[in-house]
Amino acid sequence: EADAMDFFGRDTLVDRFIERLSETDAGYRFLTVVGPSGSGKSSAVKAGLLPRLRQGGLPGSENWFIAQMVPGDHPLQELENVLLRVAMNPPEKLFDAMRADTRGLLQAVQRILPDAQSELVLVIDQFEEVFTQVEDAAQRLHFLESLYAAVTDPASQLRVIVTLRADFYDRPLQYREFGELTRRRMESVLPLSPEELRQSIVAPAERVGVSFYPEL
Numbered sequence: 757e758a759d760a761m762d763f764f765g766r767d768t769l770v771d772r773f774i775e776r777l778s779e780t781d782a783g784y785r786f787l788t789v790v791g792p793s794g795s796g797k798s799s800a801v802k803a804g805l806l807p808r809l810r811q812g813g814l815p816g817s818e819n820w821f822i823a824q825m826v827p828g829d830h831p832l833q834e835l836e837n838v839l840l841r842v843a844m845n846p847p848e849k850l851f852d853a854m855r856a857d858t859r860g861l862l863q864a865v866q867r868i869l870p871d872a873q874s875e876l877v878l879v880i881d882q883f884e885e886v887f888t889q890v891e892d893a894a895q896r897l898h899f900l901e902s903l904y905a906a907v908t909d910p911a912s913q914l915r916v917i918v919t920l921r922a923d924f925y926d927r928p929l930q931y932r933e934f935g936e937l938t939r940r941r942m943e944s945v946l947p948l949s950p951e952e953l954r955q956s957i958v959a960p961a962e963r964v965g966v967s968f969y970p971e972l
Contacts, residue, residue: 762963763803765948765956766796772943774813777915785915788883790922790972797919798881800945805917809877820875820915827885831899835861835878840858843868854902861902865896865914866955874942878916882970900934907937 776787791837792798802824805813812818823838825831836851847867854860890896906914920928922944929935948956958968 757802757806757853759799760807762960763799763807765871765952765960766800766804768833768952769800769943770808771803771947773800773917774808774928776941777917777944778814782918782931783864783908783941785912785916786903786937786941787916788928788938789919789941789945790925790942791919793924795922795945795947797921797945801881801917801919806877806879810826816875817877820877821869822877822879824879824880827889828882829885829889830895831886832895832902833892835899836864838878839864839868841956850928850941858898858901858905859909862909862914865906865912870952872913875913879916880916882917883918883920884927887927889922896942897931900928900931904934904937 773787773789777784788803789797806822809817809820809822821842823842825834825838830832832854833851836854839850840846845868846866850864850867854864857863866872869876886896886899890899903916906912907916920938923939928938961968
């Protein structure tokens, strides 16, 4: 996100992200960004989408709280860590509540936010780790069901954005409800077009006063 000023070439993609997050169908509080390894999924979200949200890209988004995590082998514990970092008044036993009930995440978000009008955006990068790092199948299922419950509840104050390598796209599809959510709420990251590639090279240089010969 700190590189947002030098991030160019993905405006169209980020516009699509914003559009998808503004949709009001069931599960609109979720977005899966899928692409091959090295395609720029994380960059598009962190250096493209998040700065746009901080600047009011959606109504009121300039006031939203933002948390980021990588699942690792204990995603629920990592989730507790990032929630506590953004909590106004960090509550006790957050992990125990989330582990005890799949609605625990929904309730945890309500506990850490200052009021009912506040929103939290949770970015889960490298989401494939849920399937490659988590050895306990029950723990994996509980995490997925917790996310599903939190983003589909009408009273939810949480929006979740995940990045997923394309070669792992089949993994969430093995879970009925979460798979349907992934299928419906997906955006693909394609290679840069020639014009987008030109922007990504020329625009950061121009920002610091460097120009290019047209032939180059």
